[in-house]
Amino acid sequence: MLTLPVGCSPAGFFMNESTFNPEQQQKDISSKIVAGLERISEVFKVLLWEKAKLVGLSPIQIQILIFIAFHKQELCNVSHLAKEFNVTKPTISDAVRMLDKKSLITKTFSSSDSRSYSLSLSEKGTEIVAQTYDFSEPLKKQVDDFSTKDLIQLFDVLGQLIYKLNRHGILSVQRTCYGCKFYTKRAGTDYCNLLEKDLVGEDIRLDCPEFEERISHS
Amino acid sequence: MLTLPVGCSPAGFFMNESTFNPEQQQKDISSKIVAGLERISEVFKVLLWEKAKLVGLSPIQIQILIFIAFHKQELCNVSHLAKEFNVTKPTISDAVRMLDKKSLITKTFSSSDSRSYSLSLSEKGTEIVAQTYDFSEPLKKQVDDFSTKDLIQLFDVLGQLIYKLNRHGILSVQRTCYGCKFYTKRAGTDYCNLLEKDLVGEDIRLDCPEFEERISHS
DNA sequence: ATTTAAAAGAAAGGAATCCTAACTATAAAG
DNA sequence: CTTTATAGTTAGGATTCCTTTCTTTTAAAT
Numbered sequence: 065m066l067t068l069p070v071g072c073s074p075a076g077f078f079m080n081e082s083t084f085n086p087e088q089q090q091k092d093i094s095s096k097i098v099a100g101l102e103r104i105s106e107v108f109k110v111l112l113w114e115k116a117k118l119v120g121l122s123p124i125q126i127q128i129l130i131f132i133a134f135h136k137q138e139l140c141n142v143s144h145l146a147k148e149f150n151v152t153k154p155t156i157s158d159a160v161r162m163l164d165k166k167s168l169i170t171k172t173f174s175s176s177d178s179r180s181y182s183l184s185l186s187e188k189g190t191e192i193v194a195q196t197y198d199f200s201e202p203l204k205k206q207v208d209d210f211s212t213k214d215l216i217q218l219f220d221v222l223g224q225l226i227y228k229l230n231r232h233g234i235l236s237v238q239r240t241c242y243g244c245k246f247y248t249k250r251a252g253t254d255y256c257n258l259l260e261k262d263l264v265g266e267d268i269r270l271d272c273p274e275f276e277e278r279i280s281h282s
Numbered sequence: 283m284l285t286l287p288v289g290c291s292p293a294g295f296f297m298n299e300s301t302f303n304p305e306q307q308q309k310d311i312s313s314k315i316v317a318g319l320e321r322i323s324e325v326f327k328v329l330l331w332e333k334a335k336l337v338g339l340s341p342i343q344i345q346i347l348i349f350i351a352f353h354k355q356e357l358c359n360v361s362h363l364a365k366e367f368n369v370t371k372p373t374i375s376d377a378v379r380m381l382d383k384k385s386l387i388t389k390t391f392s393s394s395d396s397r398s399y400s401l402s403l404s405e406k407g408t409e410i411v412a413q414t415y416d417f418s419e420p421l422k423k424q425v426d427d428f429s430t431k432d433l434i435q436l437f438d439v440l441g442q443l444i445y446k447l448n449r450h451g452i453l454s455v456q457r458t459c460y461g462c463k464f465y466t467k468r469a470g471t472d473y474c475n476l477l478e479k480d481l482v483g484e485d486i487r488l489d490c491p492e493f494e495e496r497i498s499h500s
Numbered sequence: 501a502t503t504t505a506a507a508a509g510a511a512a513g514g515a516a517t518c519c520t521a522a523c524t525a526t527a528a529a530g
Numbered sequence: 531c532t533t534t535a536t537a538g539t540t541a542g543g544a545t546t547c548c549t550t551t552c553t554t555t556t557a558a559a560t
Contacts, residue, residue, distance in 0.1 A: 331518090331519095335519085340518095359508080359509090360508070360509060360510095361507080361508060361509080371508080371509065371510090372509090372510075372511085374509095375509065375510060375511090379510090395507095395508075396508095397507075397508040397509065398507095398508055398509075399508095399509090
């Protein structure tokens with residue numbers, strides 16, 4: 065029978081097994097991990113806002129610009145960005161309108177589908193990216209501090225977790241090897257049919273430019 | 283010399299070592315990890331919004347209610363909540379006003395400091411928490427799927443990472459053993475002076491109710 | 501004791517997120 | 531050729547979230 069920490073809100077409580085109940089975290093390591101991941105997710109918010117203030121843009125605007133900088137045109141449209149950042153299309157549409165008004169992007173209409181267009185960085189947009197692309201650097205610096213062994217193990221778990229989350233419809237977007245059509249398991253080891261080589265530990269990608277979704281039948 | 287994935291925005295580019303450049307991720311495992319953590323941080327956004335829509339509140343409103351449910355009164359004031367969720371005090375003040383208007387909380391003015399008050403859940407507020415406290419359950423379910431060995435290792439790294447982030451001023455709030463005044467290192471193992479026992483792996487807490495900040499002199 | 505500085509919270513004002521619902525136009529499927 | 535799905539926008543509204551300014555109160559310094 066779990067209890068609440070002393071001094072918490074209502075007396076007779078009934079949902080003590082919450083991940084966010086510190087007492088529960090003591091009984092269940094998964095809860096501790098989820099709570100920890102939640103704290104780390106705050107870090108991105110903090111770091112992004114810092115840069116945002118610096119250049120006078122909003123977090124989502126910066127995220128869009130950085131995404132454009134490092135991904136191929138076919139992913140840089142309103143629909144995909146909405147999925148990527150888990151917001152609705154009108155939200156992206158709004159942000160894109162602002163970016164356009166500030167002349168940070170250019171639109172290129174698709175030749176195959178006249179309704180759609182893809183975004184590219186303007187010169188000014190590129191400058192903004194240059195000032196903000198490293199927003200997560202303070203976090204990376206701390207991650208760098210761990211041993212290679214720890215990092216490989218951590219990466220392995222994260223990669224699998226992201227794939228699981230995607231398979232269960234929680235993360236709508238991912239571009240990991242595990243979900244790619246070029247991926248196969250050969251004799252117990254991961255293999256990429258595009259690169260034609262085994263994927264050992266670090267070789268697994270979370271955001272592969274060559275990613276193409278596997279149509280899974282499960 | 284790093285390059286950009288084919289088809290990316292501007293030709294001659296100069297900040298390819300970005301964590302969010304997939305090519306960089308291939309060269310540097312820390313970048314992969316940071317990119318992975320970023321994806322996972324999206325999960326909280328998604329799951330929180332789901333519940334938010336369900337009960338007709340905003341994400342920050344729900345976060346505040348859940349926090350109140352599981353933490354002692356002295357942490358449930360405007361100033362602390364602002365630090366906890368990394369927003370300004372006016373932002374919390376706004377959200378609290380909404381919660382108050384909806385009769386989901388009650389205010390108790392401090393006896394020692396007449397400027398300050400702490401928040402408690404009203405009956406209605408408790409009902410909302412009952413419907414939302416498990417918002418991260420879909421994530422936890424996937425975490426549960428890993429082996430105990432993986433989980434312990436993962437938890438160990440996360441705990442240290444959060445402490446590092448806090449020490450470097452990136453995470454303003456944490457309540458881990460590592461930063462607590464009851465914590466000491468005795469003969470190479472972690473020890474809690476309050477519980478008077480060794481802290482082995484899972485015993486380390488990320489959100490300890492008894493946490494009191496250690497005044498560090500480094 | 502008195503001044504000064506710091507802290508708790510609110511109020512005002514404004515930009516932007518972010519939603520839903522309704523809409524246009526194009527593309528794909530039957 | 532009709533139907534259905536998709537790309538993106540518009541409109542409207544609630545809320546976040548910021549900065550700046552302000553009041554009150556507490557703490558610290560002289």
